[in-house]
Amino acid sequence: KHVPVVAIESTVAGMETLPYIGCDNVSLGQALGEEILASGGKGTKVAILQNSLSCSSVKERYQGVLEVLQQYGMELSFWEAYETAKTLLQRQDVNKAVALDGATLEAVARAEKELSPPGVTTVDIYGVGRTNQVVSYLEEKVITSIGVQNEFNIGYLGVEAAVDQIQGNEAESATINFAIVNSADMYSPENQRLLFPFVR
Numbered sequence: 603k604h605v606p607v608v609a610i611e612s613t614v615a616g617m618e619t620l621p622y623i624g625c626d627n628v629s630l631g632q633a634l635g636e637e638i639l640a641s642g643g644k645g646t647k648v649a650i651l652q653n654s655l656s657c658s659s660v661k662e663r664y665q666g667v668l669e670v671l672q673q674y675g676m677e678l679s680f681w682e683a684y685e686t687a688k689t690l691l692q693r694q695d696v697n698k699a700v701a702l703d704g705a706t707l708e709a710v711a712r713a714e715k716e717l718s719p720p721g722v723t724t725v726d727i728y729g730v731g732r733t734n735q736v737v738s739y740l741e742e743k744v745i746t747s748i749g750v751q752n753e754f755n756i757g758y759l760g761v762e763a764a765v766d767q768i769q770g771n772e773a774e775s776a777t778i779n780f781a782i783v784n785s786a787d788m789y790s791p792e793n794q795r796l797l798f799p800f801v802r
Contacts, residue, residue: 606767606768606773607620607767608620608622608623608760608763608767608773609622611623611624611756612624612660615658621763621776623756623763623776624777625751625752625780626777627662628663629780630662630663630666630749630780631666631749632667632669633749634666634747635667635668636670637747637784638667638676641726641746646697646698647679647695647696648679648697648699648700649678649679649680649696649698649700650667650671650679650702651699651702653702653705654702654703657703660702660703663702679696681699687706690710691710692717694724698726699714699728700727701727701728701731702729703731704729704733704736705731707729707730708735708739710727714727714744715742727739727746728747731748732748732751732797736748737788737797740783740797747782748783749780751779752778752780752795752796752799753796753799754795755778755779759778763775781793781796783796
């Protein structure tokens with residue numbers, strides 16, 4: 603009751619009144635699904651990595667991407683989180699994979715790079731998340747496209763909401779923008795601000 607709490611990126615079950623700072627994760631998942639469709643058309647075999655679905659943001663992205671891919675009759679398989687990405691990719695039964703959190707995206711991209719000949723990838727990888735390694739894999743075209751939130755705004759508005767509560771004011775929720783980024787447009791001015799929010 604006396605400590606300011608702000609939900610960042612994911613909500614907390616049973617505490618819906620907490621101010622929430624994050625993007626519209628269902629829309630993010632839908633946009634990623636549309637990116638997959640635009641690059642491959644119908645009949646493509648897509649694996650969706652089921653990891654961290656207890657987290658509301660990941661679950662909502664999952665719902666969004668699933669809605670779009672099922673609507674267009676894509677052939678889907680669901681990879682469980684406890685299996686390693688390398689083992690799954692070695693099956694060679696899909697040509698696209700989707701990871702809906704940064705750690706899983708990084709893991710599946712690393713596995714794909716290790717399994718493929720230099721400069722060649724056999725599985726197109728899509729996902730959500732921005733780490734330095736993910737950005738590197740995007741530049742190398744190991745990852746095809748990513749959904750990325752404006753992390754600077756999330757942090758700034760999250761702290762602002764906490765300060766409002768400390769000062770006795772009502773903190774407001776805020777919906778943050780996101781973008782779908784690929785290697786061809788990652789260095790546009792808008793996308794650079796999302797991928798590289800801090801300059802050393």
